[in-house]
Amino acid sequence: MKNDLKELLEKEDFSKKELLRLLSAEGEERNMLYKKSAEVKARYVGRKVYYRGLVEFSNICGKNCYYCGIRRDNKKVKRYNLGDKEILDAVRFAYKNKYASVVLQSGELESEGFTDRIEKLLREIKNISNNQLGITISLGEQTKDVYRRWFDAGAHRYLLRIESSNPELYRRIHPDDKNHNLNRRIECLKSLKDIGYQTGTGIMVGLPFQTPEDIADDILFIKDFDIDMVGLGPYIEHEDTPMYEQRELLPSPGERFHLALKVISLLRIIMKDINIAAATAMQAIDPMGREKALMAGANVIMPNITPGKYRDSYKLYKNKPCTDEEAEDCSSCLEARIHMAGDEIGYGEWGDSKHYFKRRKGE
Numbered sequence: 001m002k003n004d005l006k007e008l009l010e011k012e013d014f015s016k017k018e019l020l021r022l023l024s025a026e027g028e029e030r031n032m033l034y035k036k037s038a039e040v041k042a043r044y045v046g047r048k049v050y051y052r053g054l055v056e057f058s059n060i061c062g063k064n065c066y067y068c069g070i071r072r073d074n075k076k077v078k079r080y081n082l083g084d085k086e087i088l089d090a091v092r093f094a095y096k097n098k099y100a101s102v103v104l105q106s107g108e109l110e111s112e113g114f115t116d117r118i119e120k121l122l123r124e125i126k127n128i129s130n131n132q133l134g135i136t137i138s139l140g141e142q143t144k145d146v147y148r149r150w151f152d153a154g155a156h157r158y159l160l161r162i163e164s165s166n167p168e169l170y171r172r173i174h175p176d177d178k179n180h181n182l183n184r185r186i187e188c189l190k191s192l193k194d195i196g197y198q199t200g201t202g203i204m205v206g207l208p209f210q211t212p213e214d215i216a217d218d219i220l221f222i223k224d225f226d227i228d229m230v231g232l233g234p235y236i237e238h239e240d241t242p243m244y245e246q247r248e249l250l251p252s253p254g255e256r257f258h259l260a261l262k263v264i265s266l267l268r269i270i271m272k273d274i275n276i277a278a279a280t281a282m283q284a285i286d287p288m289g290r291e292k293a294l295m296a297g298a299n300v301i302m303p304n305i306t307p308g309k310y311r312d313s314y315k316l317y318k319n320k321p322c323t324d325e326e327a328e329d330c331s332s333c334l335e336a337r338i339h340m341a342g343d344e345i346g347y348g349e350w351g352d353s354k355h356y357f358k359r360r361k362g363e
């Protein structure tokens with residue numbers, strides 16, 4: 001192992017040049033990086049994993065992101081929208097099984113009807129769980145007013161990935177129109193923080209045209225934005241999307257996987273007390289992907305609790321795992337896997353981002 005890397009890993013913060021050096025770590029060096037981030041995790045957030053039961057309640061989307069399997073123009077997808085009862089049943093499952101939080105995620109829709117529906121559902125979730133369940137939502141770009149209404153109705157965390165902070169790359173992976181605008185996405189993140197949400201963002205790693213410099217800049221963006229939570233994973237091609245044409249440009253799945261792990265690791269080292277999710281896309285490349293993410297610094301897992309019959313239709317990318325299972329299957333399988341990774345499960349604990357409270361105290 002080269003000494004410069006050993007020295008670098010003694011530091012708590014990195015310049016762009018240093019990030020590039022660390023992102024290029026392979027073999028033994030890469031393991032040193034993961035070891036360091038595991039230490040930081042144990043010290044600052046502990047070896048506990050928090051569950052967020054994930055309900056992917058609708059694949060109807062008004063947007064057309066070039067990478068995503070449920071984009072509006074993909075006519076091959078069977079569209080679904082769970083009824084309120086199905087959503088609330090999934091939520092009850094989470095509550096009964098001591099998942100302390102749920103995540104509601106769907107395609108992006110901006111309409112009065114959608115806003116109202118979510119607002120009512122949020123109140124209902126609080127109701128049926130005696131205010132016990134924490135609620136994260138991931139429903140794309142909305143006006144500040146809508147974000148506020150949902151916050152007032154009980155959601156307290158929001159996930160909105162920036163996807164890429166490089167305006168040129170962002171433009172290449174989205175249609176060039178007013179519905180797909182990086183500045184608006186950044187404004188949305190600012191509104192979420194302003195309102196008081198624990199705010200999460202992230203990127204896709206291993207996109208066509210994405211350079212190591214882009215990834216280093218994304219890490220710096222996340223740090224400078226002082227984000228509370230991170231959800232990131234490898235980009236995985238989907239054959240019914242325009243970006244499938246660029247698949248020849250992609251790094252191998254293994255390279256994308258390790259690149260994503262390195263980004264998790266670096267963010268843990270730099271930001272210390274944020275929450276980091278072990279994304280499902282990690283598992284799509286490596287069956288032990290989420291466990292490896294936990295060992296490299298992640299501390300949140302989002303077990304899928306969407307009713308099994310809909311899972312096949314929420315395929316953002318190919319090889320999405322566990323689409324033929326039900327929530328009960330996921331629950332027991334996961335517990336064993338997490339123990340294998342050496343972590344404990346924080347059953348019944350919200351596991352909020354420590355960073356959020358520190359940030360709010362300092363404001």
Ligand code: SAH
Binds near residue numbers: 108140
């Ligand atoms: N519609 C909402 C939430 C659902 S999409 C939104 O876009 O914010 C959730 C995430 O899935 C996106 O942020 C994106 O990063 C990820 N995603 C979409 N297509 C993907 C693909 N082909 N490979 C990996 N991740 C993908």
Ligand code: SF4
Binds near residue numbers: 062064069316
């Ligand atoms: Fe819709 Fe989100 Fe997919 Fe974009 S990434 S097409 S907004 S579901």
